[in-house]
Structure formats: C-alpha cells, structure tokens
Amino acid sequence: MPHLVIEYAENLEESISIPALVSAAQEAMHRSGLFAPHTIKTRAMPYRHFIAGEKGGSFIHAEVRLFEGRSERDRETLSSTVFNTLCQFAEGVPAVTVEVREIDSGCYSKRLPF
Template identity: 35%
Template sequence: MPHCVIEYSTTLGRQLSPSALVTAVHQGAFDSGLFEEADIKSRAVGYDYHHHGGARRDFIHVTLKILSGRTPEQRKALAALVLEALAGLGLEDISLTVEVVEMERESYAKRLD
C-alpha cells in the first residue's frame, strides 16, 4: 500500500514521459516515510479527451489509495509531498491535484498467486 493512480492528459507526452511521471509520484509517496518502497504501487493512465473548466488544459491528478489508520496530518503531508514531486517536474500551464483516499482495512482483500 498505497496504490498510486495517476491520471494525466496525453498531450503532456511532448514534455514528459509517463515513466518519469510514475517515478516522481512513486518517489513522493516513498519520501513520506509512511511506506516501504516495495509496498508502493504506481500506475498511470492517459486521457486523450478532457475538459478543464470548459477549456482544454493539461492536467495531472493523483489518487493515493491507502489503508485506513493514518492521521489527518499524515494524509495531508503525503498529499503535499506528492504534489511537490509533481511540481518539481517543471511543467507549465497545468493543473496538478492530489487526493488521499482511505480504504477500510476490514473490506480490503489481496491475493498473490
């Protein structure tokens, strides 16, 4: 845990590779000190079609799905570190957003075969 789901506008491909984006988010989550690196799962999905407030504008939105039990301060710090990692990519004219979503431990299931 966490699951880092990165949504982004594919037009960013001119400035940034999806691999670099995943690496930045992954590092931001690791820098929080809340997770072991081996437990962080990061993936990205690009969108060809989108509107941002009625206009076409590049965006990156990260959802960090974590198991319940972290304090509000820890969740806030996690979001800030991932946002800082995104800002460090040096992109311009872009909307950057991060949200931390808690998953209930009692209803989370995992299986590795």
C-alpha cells in the first residue's frame, strides 16, 4: 500500500536521472523491511513553475503515505532511509525534504484486481 511521491524541480532533469532516482527510492522503501516489495508504489512529479526559497533554487521533496499503525521509530527510520537515498542524487540541490504521512484506512478507497 505505501505510496512514495517524489516532487522535484523540472530543471533537475538536466543533471539527475529521474528514473534512477525513482528506482533507488523504491529500493530504499523495500530495504526498510516495512513493506512487501509488490505493495510499494513510487512515482515522480516534476514542477516547472515554483519558488523554492528566496533565490528560487531547485528542490526534491518526497512524501511517503502509509496506513496508520507504524511506530514513530519505524516512521523516523523510513524517513531517514528515503532522505539519505534522495541525497545521493541531489548534489547541489539546496532543498531536499521527506515527509511521512499516515492515511486513515477508513477514508481510503482502492480498486482491487479482478
């Protein structure tokens, strides 16, 4: 179930392999040991128009969405693992952030395979 959504400044596509970033982030989620590999969904979304700080620099922001119930320690470790992975790709990127959000399972809908 976990979703990893990576938002980034579109201009980073000139210096970063976004497919490699997505693959590495997916692997980091798997390495956490918190999820079965087939349940992890990772995607990246570029932003063309943005302001990041006073100088308008580039950014990478990842949001991990998962169901409630993980310990604070697990969420912190997951955040750190994803953050460290993103930083490997982010030389010269002034803003790299990761946020872990819990989803209320009662408010989540999913279409199941036939």
